[in-house]
Amino acid sequence: MxxxxxxxxxxxxxxxxxxxxxxxxxxxxxxxxxxxxxxxxxxxxxxxxxxxxxxxxxxxxxxxxxxxxxxxxxxxxxxTEIALLGHVALRRHATLFARAAAVPALEALGALADEGLADRLDDRVDALSTGEARRAWMRLTTLGAxxxxxxxxxxxxxxxxxxxxxxxxxxxxxxxxxxxxxxxxxxxxxxxxxxxxxxxxxxxx
The missing domain is CATH 3.40.50.300 (P-loop containing nucleotide triphosphate hydrolases)
Known part of the structure; x- marks a missing residue:
């Protein structure tokens, strides 16, 4: 590497x-x-x-x-810029990012759960706090190995x-x-x- x-x-x-x-x-x-x-x-x-x-x-x-x-x-x-869609639920983002990274959707959902976001998966992104959106963005953009x-x-x-x-x-x-x-x-x-x-x-x- x-x-x-x-x-x-x-x-x-x-x-x-x-x-x-x-x-x-x-x-x-x-x-x-x-x-x-x-x-x-x-x-x-x-x-x-x-x-x-x-x-x-x-x-x-x-x-x-x-x-x-x-x-x-x-x-x-x-x-730096969080490019998540405000009107789309976090769970849907997890599915899309997992597909792009060629990993199971469960891996994306698990990464979000690691950030304490398991109970926010069905919320729209624009309902998240700035910190929650940032944590979700970092984990979704770094899926895979x-x-x-x-x-x-x-x-x-x-x-x-x-x-x-x-x-x-x-x-x-x-x-x-x-x-x-x-x-x-x-x-x-x-x-x-x-x-x-x-x-x-x-x-x-």
Whole structure:
């Protein structure tokens, strides 16, 4: 399990050119991406997720081009914006996400139950609190056993107790997978740190 970024240099985001460092990340393990606002943390996640195709260079997930169809099964992506349908019940979302991840629906329902949402399965998403929706979003977008997980602000909007539980889950995932996480908070994460604020991004032990 590995992430490779070579020769991209920068990508356009609106009118800005966001610098992209060369990277070589091996797993398993946890890598926290840090840097000032505008340093390109979310841009890097989107590049690794295949949502941005670089004009030059290459981005690979486990040896496969990040924007190739074959890369979809090698990673899971939890983006910052919660893209759940407000008028649709949580149970229906579980069925849809399970199908997309090629896992049994019971696995999705079990993941939601792990987050204390077993009694909210038949509620519409817009009836959930922000923290409940965030927890559901993170678990549904990380179903299955993909070797690479990309998490952009997975703890945003959850209370401290829920954030600690999610962090423990992320730490457990990192024992067997390569987990890349962006967190703008001041939490003390373990693992390695990738600092995008430096002229040349560095990974600290």
């Amino acid at each position: 590995a992430i490779e970024v070579r020769g991209v240099g920068a990508v356009r985001r609106g009118r800005r050119a966001v610098p992209v460092p060369d990277l070589s990340l091996g797993g398993p393990g946890l890598v926290r991406v840090r840097g000032a606002n505008g340093a390109g943390k979310s841009t890097l996640i989107e590049l690794l997720a295949g949502g941005i195709a670089p004009a030059v260079g290459e981005v690979r997930i486990c040896g496969v081009r990040a924007d190739a169809r074959a890369a979809r099964g090698l990673r899971r992506v939890c983006r 993909a070797p690479v997980l990309l998490l952009d602000e997975p703890l945003l909007g959850v209370d401290e107790a829920a954030a600690e539980a999610l962090r423990e889950r992320i730490d457990a995932w990192a024992v067997e997978r390569l987990v890349v996480v962006v967190d703008h908070g001041r939490r003390d994460w373990g693992g390695r740190a990738l600092d995008l604020s430096q002229p040349r991004a560095r990974i600290s032990p």
